[in-house]
Amino acid sequence: xxxxxxxxxxxxxxxxxxxxxxxxxxxxxxxxxxxxxxxxxxxxxxxxxxxxxxxxxxxxxxxxxxxxxxxxxxxxxxxxxxxxxxxxxxxxxxxxxxxxxxxxxxxxxxxxxxxxxxxxxxxxxxxxxxxxxxxxxxxxxxxxxxxxxxxxxxxxxxxxxxxxxxxxxxxxxxxxxxxxxxxxxxxxxxxxxxxxxxxxxxxxxxxxxxxxxxxxxxxxxxxxxxxxxxxxxxxxxxxxxxxxxxxxxxxxxxxxxxxxxxxxxxxxxxxxxxxxxxxxxxxxxxxxxxxxxxxxxxxxxxxxxxxxxxxxxxxxxxxxxxxxxxxxxxxxxxxxxxxxxxxxxxxxxxxxxxxxxxxxxxxxxxxxxxxxxxxxxxxxxxxxxxxxxxxxxxxxxxxxxxxxxxxxxxxxxxxxxxxxxxxxxxxxxxxxxxxxxxxxxxxxxxxxxxxxxxxxxx
Numbered sequence: 001x002x003x004x005x006x007x008x009x010x011x012x013x014x015x016x017x018x019x020x021x022x023x024x025x026x027x028x029x030x031x032x033x034x035x036x037x038x039x040x041x042x043x044x045x046x047x048x049x050x051x052x053x054x055x056x057x058x059x060x061x062x063x064x065x066x067x068x069x070x071x072x073x074x075x076x077x078x079x080x081x082x083x084x085x086x087x088x089x090x091x092x093x094x095x096x097x098x099x100x101x102x103x104x105x106x107x108x109x110x111x112x113x114x115x116x117x118x119x120x121x122x123x124x125x126x127x128x129x130x131x132x133x134x135x136x137x138x139x140x141x142x143x144x145x146x147x148x149x150x151x152x153x154x155x156x157x158x159x160x161x162x163x164x165x166x167x168x169x170x171x172x173x174x175x176x177x178x179x180x181x182x183x184x185x186x187x188x189x190x191x192x193x194x195x196x197x198x199x200x201x202x203x204x205x206x207x208x209x210x211x212x213x214x215x216x217x218x219x220x221x222x223x224x225x226x227x228x229x230x231x232x233x234x235x236x237x238x239x240x241x242x243x244x245x246x247x248x249x250x251x252x253x254x255x256x257x258x259x260x261x262x263x264x265x266x267x268x269x270x271x272x273x274x275x276x277x278x279x280x281x282x283x284x285x286x287x288x289x290x291x292x293x294x295x296x297x298x299x300x301x302x303x304x305x306x307x308x309x310x311x312x313x314x315x316x317x318x319x320x321x322x323x324x325x326x327x328x329x330x331x332x333x334x335x336x337x338x339x340x341x342x343x344x345x346x347x348x349x350x351x352x353x354x355x356x357x358x359x360x361x362x363x364x365x366x367x368x369x370x371x372x373x374x375x376x377x378x379x380x381x382x383x384x385x386x387x388x389x390x391x392x393x394x395x396x397x398x399x400x401x402x403x404x405x406x407x408x409x410x411x412x413x414x415x416x417x418x419x420x421x422x423x424x425x426x427x428x429x430x431x432x433x434x435x436x437x438x439x440x441x442x443x444x445x446x447x448x449x450x451x452x453x454x455x456x457x458x
Contacts, residue, residue: 018284025286028352029276029339036338057337059417059426061101064361067346068094069106071358085127088118088137092144093362097347099147099439100365100430108148112159115141119164123171133171134185135197142201143438146446160449169207169457172198180215181233191232192223196245200436203252203398204443206450209457213253220246221258227283228260228267240271240281240294251301252398252435261305264298269326271295276339277331288350289340289360292332292367297434299327300370325413329371333415333426336364369432372413398435398447 040055072094076083083090091111098104117129118141124133125141145159175183175198182194195216202208222234223246229238230246247264250256271279271291279291303325340348340360347356348364416423433443 021286022284025351026275029287029335032339032352033334056416056418056423057334057341058343059337059341059419060343061103061346062420063344063346064097064101065103065346067356067361068098068103068358072106072111085131085134086137087128088115088125088140088144089127090358091115092140092147093358095144095147096432096437096439097358097362097365099442100369100432102428102430104150104153108150108153108159111144112148112154112162115145116162119162120171121167123164123167123169123174132185134188135175135182135194135201136184138168139197139201142204143436146204146436146438147442149442149445149449157449160446163205165205165207165450165453166456168201168205169209169212172202172207172212176212178215180217180219182216192220192230192242192246192249193232195220196249199249200252204436204438204446204450206447206453206455207457208253209455217250217253217255217258220249224259224264228263228265230259230264237282238267240268240279240291240298243268244294244298247298247301248435256301256305261302265302265326268295268298268302272327272332277328277333277335278339279332286351287335289336289348289367290350290363292336293363293370293437296327296332296367296370297437299325300434325371327371329413330415332371333368336368337417340364365429366432366437368426368429370434372415372426372429373431 036057037055072090091114095106095111098106114129115125118125118127118131118137120126120133122133124135124138126133127137131137142163145162148154149157149159172182174186175194177183177190179190181190181192182198183190184194184197199208199213199216202212219234220230223230223232223236223242225231225236225238227238229240230243231238232242243264247256247259250258270283271281272295273280273287276287278287278289279295280287281291281294336348339352340350341364342349342356345356347358347361349356350360354360413426415426417426418424419428431440432438433440436443438446
């Protein structure tokens with residue numbers, strides 16, 4: 001733990017509702033860190049600033065399987081009726097968290113059959129059977145099917161063959177606007193989420209075409225604000241979730257260079273909180289564990305560009321020892337495991353006073369992944385326009401996913417946890433792909449499978 005000062009960051013500031021909420025969170029989190037150090041007999045005193053390491057926190061997935069299974073299969077009360085249209089998302093949150101924690105023995109066929117019924121006859125997926133096709137559950141369904149497609153569970157890539165790619169492409173084209181954005185559903189709102197959802201699904205399933213991509217890069221670039229992050233639409237406030245969507249959308253078509261990388265990097269780094277260790281989503285907002293992925297993955301996606309700058313501005317030997325991941329990985333992991341993880345409940349929450357839920361469990365584990373084991377991404381600093389399409393081969397900027405030679409795997413970060421009574425490194429977890437947020441090996445297999453089929457639209 002980068003031991004926190006006893007004086008809280010906002011102690012000397014005036015009293016406002018925003019600052020009062022921030023002060024309350026800081027007090028709770030500092031108290032938890034101090035209690036953790038005392039409980040585990042650390043020689044370090046919270047606030048001493050001596051840089052002593054934090055004792056290893058406990059991480060045990062024995063209760064996580066039950067938590068994820070209950071989140072998917074146990075009937076919910078009427079209080080949760082608003083989640084009826086989010087059932088495809090729930091399957092994704094649970095199967096992605098399970099894949100990262102190496103919990104894969106869910107009832108995969110029941111999940112696949114549910115998603116089969118949720119596929120709309122005109123293309124795309126709804127949040128459940130009979131619901132309107134929407135880009136958000138379409139991404140969730142495709143990502144879930146990619147994660148489910150495991151040897152020994154299904155034969156002949158059955159989950160991936162479920163996806164009707166031709167109707168999916170026609171539906172995606174019907175959502176495209178003249179300005180280059182995508183509506184999330186027919187007559188729905190247009191924002192940078194739609195751009196990411198459409199482009200990532202198209203890239204994964206190998207139906208991306210120049211027509212689908214036309215204008216998309218320029219429109220996403222217009223969402224970058226004066227702060228450096230990206231907003232949902234041009235002219236609005238920068239936000240961690242929207243920034244991830246914009247950056248990952250550009251990354252999956254090889255065009256991150258369309259953004260102001262320096263301003264983006266600075267903005268993303270400023271979202272990591274000095275005392276809490278986690279990320280906030282916007283300026284003057286509270287820390288939230290889900291931004292460990294939304295903001296952490298942005299900086300991970302920029303790691304190749306950061307590495308190339310380091311190599312250009314320092315000696316090769318020095319650059320090889322510099323961490324291209326610029327955020328404080330240890331402090332982020334401290335926040336997630338000490339403040340947000342509940343071993344008895346089996347999941348993560350957004351902050352200590354909150355309740356466990358599948359959403360924060362998924363994105364906390366995804367944040368753990370990008371902090372611990374980051375894809376060795378090639379630089380996209382000079383790529384302002386998408387590269388040439390190839391309907392058979394995985395594009396060069398995605399080759400780090402398949403091990404085809406553009407990257408060297410992952411940059412590990414040592415962070416010990418107590419797992420089943422023994423000290424273990426986080427290598428016991430699987431890794432996610434920062435562009436698609438799908439377990440890395442499953443992501444590679446999905447990309448290769450759809451490339452083997454060719455692009456039916458070209």
